[in-house]
Amino acid sequence: MTDMTSRERVLKLFAREPVDTMPCFSGQGMVTVPAIDSVGIPFPQIHLTAENMAESAIKSMEMFDFDAAVVPYDMCTIPEAFGLGVSIYENAEGILFPTIPKKWPSPDEVVIPEDYLERARMPVVDGAIKLLKEKIGTTHAIGTWILGPFTLAGQLVELDVLMKMAYKEKAKVEALLDKIVDLTIDLGRHYREIGADFVSLREMGTGADLISPKMFKKLIQPRLRKIFEAWDSPKILHICGSTDLIIELMNDCGAEVISVDHKNTLSESRSKIGNDILLFGDYDGFNLPSKASGEEIQEAIKKCIDSGVDAVWPGCDIWPDVKSENMQAINNAIKEFGRVSTPAVGRL
Amino acid sequence: MGKEELREELLKQLHEGVVEFEEDQVKEAAQRVLDEGLNVYDAVMNGLAAGMQEVGELYDQHEYFVPELLMAADALYVGLDILRPHIKMEDLGDKPKGQVVIGTVQGDVHDIGKNIIKMMFDVAGFTVHDLGRDVPLEKFVEEQLNTDSEIVALSAMMTTTMMGMEKVIKMIKEKNPNVAIMLGGAPVTSDTADLFGADGYAESAGNAVQEAIKMIGRLREMQAK
Numbered sequence: 001m002t003d004m005t006s007r008e009r010v011l012k013l014f015a016r017e018p019v020d021t022m023p024c025f026s027g028q029g030m031v032t033v034p035a036i037d038s039v040g041i042p043f044p045q046i047h048l049t050a051e052n053m054a055e056s057a058i059k060s061m062e063m064f065d066f067d068a069a070v071v072p073y074d075m076c077t078i079p080e081a082f083g084l085g086v087s088i089y090e091n092a093e094g095i096l097f098p099t100i101p102k103k104w105p106s107p108d109e110v111v112i113p114e115d116y117l118e119r120a121r122m123p124v125v126d127g128a129i130k131l132l133k134e135k136i137g138t139t140h141a142i143g144t145w146i147l148g149p150f151t152l153a154g155q156l157v158e159l160d161v162l163m164k165m166a167y168k169e170k171a172k173v174e175a176l177l178d179k180i181v182d183l184t185i186d187l188g189r190h191y192r193e194i195g196a197d198f199v200s201l202r203e204m205g206t207g208a209d210l211i212s213p214k215m216f217k218k219l220i221q222p223r224l225r226k227i228f229e230a231w232d233s234p235k236i237l238h239i240c241g242s243t244d245l246i247i248e249l250m251n252d253c254g255a256e257v258i259s260v261d262h263k264n265t266l267s268e269s270r271s272k273i274g275n276d277i278l279l280f281g282d283y284d285g286f287n288l289p290s291k292a293s294g295e296e297i298q299e300a301i302k303k304c305i306d307s308g309v310d311a312v313w314p315g316c317d318i319w320p321d322v323k324s325e326n327m328q329a330i331n332n333a334i335k336e337f338g339r340v341s342t343p344a345v346g347r348l
Numbered sequence: 349m350g351k352e353e354l355r356e357e358l359l360k361q362l363h364e365g366v367v368e369f370e371e372d373q374v375k376e377a378a379q380r381v382l383d384e385g386l387n388v389y390d391a392v393m394n395g396l397a398a399g400m401q402e403v404g405e406l407y408d409q410h411e412y413f414v415p416e417l418l419m420a421a422d423a424l425y426v427g428l429d430i431l432r433p434h435i436k437m438e439d440l441g442d443k444p445k446g447q448v449v450i451g452t453v454q455g456d457v458h459d460i461g462k463n464i465i466k467m468m469f470d471v472a473g474f475t476v477h478d479l480g481r482d483v484p485l486e487k488f489v490e491e492q493l494n495t496d497s498e499i500v501a502l503s504a505m506m507t508t509t510m511m512g513m514e515k516v517i518k519m520i521k522e523k524n525p526n527v528a529i530m531l532g533g534a535p536v537t538s539d540t541a542d543l544f545g546a547d548g549y550a551e552s553a554g555n556a557v558q559e560a561i562k563m564i565g566r567l568r569e570m571q572a573k
Binding site for chain 1 (some may be wrong): 410412413414418419454456457458459482506510515537540543
């Protein structure tokens with residue numbers, strides 16, 4: 001191993017410059033229970049203050065030798081800032097992520113407050129990114145994510161209503177998506193300005209197990225293109241679920257990284273999109289860190305690399321209640337098997 | 349038009365109305381079934397449910413996706429709401445039916461898959477106890493005990509919520525080991541279902557639809573015998 005810092009490793013990977021080995025990180029949530037237990041922060045509290053969010057991210061990163069820290073952990077920060085409220089489940093047993101308790105009945109009723117960045121937990125996320133920058137910004141990469149326009153729209157209006165209206169009252173859905181696109185462009189730039197090294201766009205409501213490739217092409221793709229044209233590199237598009245049917249469309253959105261989950265047939269995807277783009281994926285973020293044996297972990301990570309990814313990362317949020325030995329074994333395997341060149345990135 | 353010819357025509361209208369999301373067509377045909385005194389259960393199973401069976405096949409062939417399923421479901425419910433109050437107990441005879449408790453586990457507010465599966469149980473003649481979404485885990489246990497339902501169907505759309513399923517299964521099986529528990533939702537795999545001790549599993553909303561449609565297909569085959 002060279003003296004390359006974790007941050008350099010991640011940034012060079014994104015720039016498709018040679019690295020010593022594959023970095024261990026994610027574009028989704030990667031907070032872990034062993035980490036938050038060690039610092040005594042209960043799970044519901046990690047979402048509520050900048051200090052808790054940053055500390056839980058740093059501890060999770062340090063405990064398992066991740067090359068990056070990622071915040072936030074839940075999908076409700078923006079809808080909550082729009083005034084929809086949030087359920088935190090403070091007294092529930094076990095791990096429950098925040099949810100939005102009520103939504104607007106129709107896309108044309110959605111109101112986006114001009115000062116949404118000042119509302120609810122948006123300042124908490126800003127504060128956490130700034131704290132990460134201050135505490136680990138020279139050594140480790142800092143990641144964040146934003147839901148893609150259709151997925152975020154599904155947090156504002158019931159997804160079934162949205163899907164049917166995308167057929168029957170398309171103009172109303174398009175108008176909402178366009179508003180969200182503008183917001184996403186600004187928010188992504190804002191997160192980069194305050195310290196994030198990368199912003200992952202998570203458009204998981206648009207896989208082919210939900211909407212047709214035709215709808216993806218007409219309704220989603222032009223809007224993703226607009227966002228990626230406006231954002232600086234690195235430009236990361238993550239879609240989980242069924243992506244085999246839309247992988248070429250994903251490749252034509254202007255992203256520099258395509259991220260998929262374990263339902264994707266990686267080797268076929270790589271041959272469809274070629275070697276001129278970064279492909280990330282796609283271990284099962286629940287089974288591997290929580291349930292798998294050491295042998296299964298080695299096999300799964302090797303399979304990801306053999307199938308042509310440039311970074312092995314989870315296909316969704318890592319289920320927080322990991323077994324420490326599993327999480328460490330995953331990252332050890334990535335570093336060990338990741339010493340060889342990948343389709344889009346060479347090695348030192 | 350003879351009675352059999354009329355029956356065929358109305359079944360076709362119900363079937364096509366579901367497949368093509370034509371709610372008005374379904375409404376009109378369902379009302380005519382009642383007006384003409386035709387067998388209501390026949391209209392539900394061989395018109396509406398047969399239409400939904402084709403929708404499932406189109407989904408399987410990647411011709412239809414979830415928005416199309418949802419629109420077909422709306423059309424189906426238009427017909428079902430008109431016809432179901434008029435189904436006679438003797439029409440049902442000894443055909444398989446039962447009770448199911450269904451809901452989305454606490455922490456998960458996504459209910460598309462759950463609602464589609466609920467519809468299939470509705471069509472199949474089950475009594476459905478729908479607990480909604482974001483349901484506290486103990487509520488599933490209480491409802492199963494209160495209704496003595498044979499099936500509990502649990503849905504989760506996110507990895508981050510599916511762990512609740514394991515707890516519910518343990519809680520229910522402790523009280524009543526004979527209950528059949530079905531799991532569904534995008535993050536659930538057959539391994540997970542086995543691990544959690546479930547009796548049945550559907551990989552995703554679409555797959556669950558397929559399973560439910562197969563169930564209805566079997567029901568219709570049994571009827572035809």
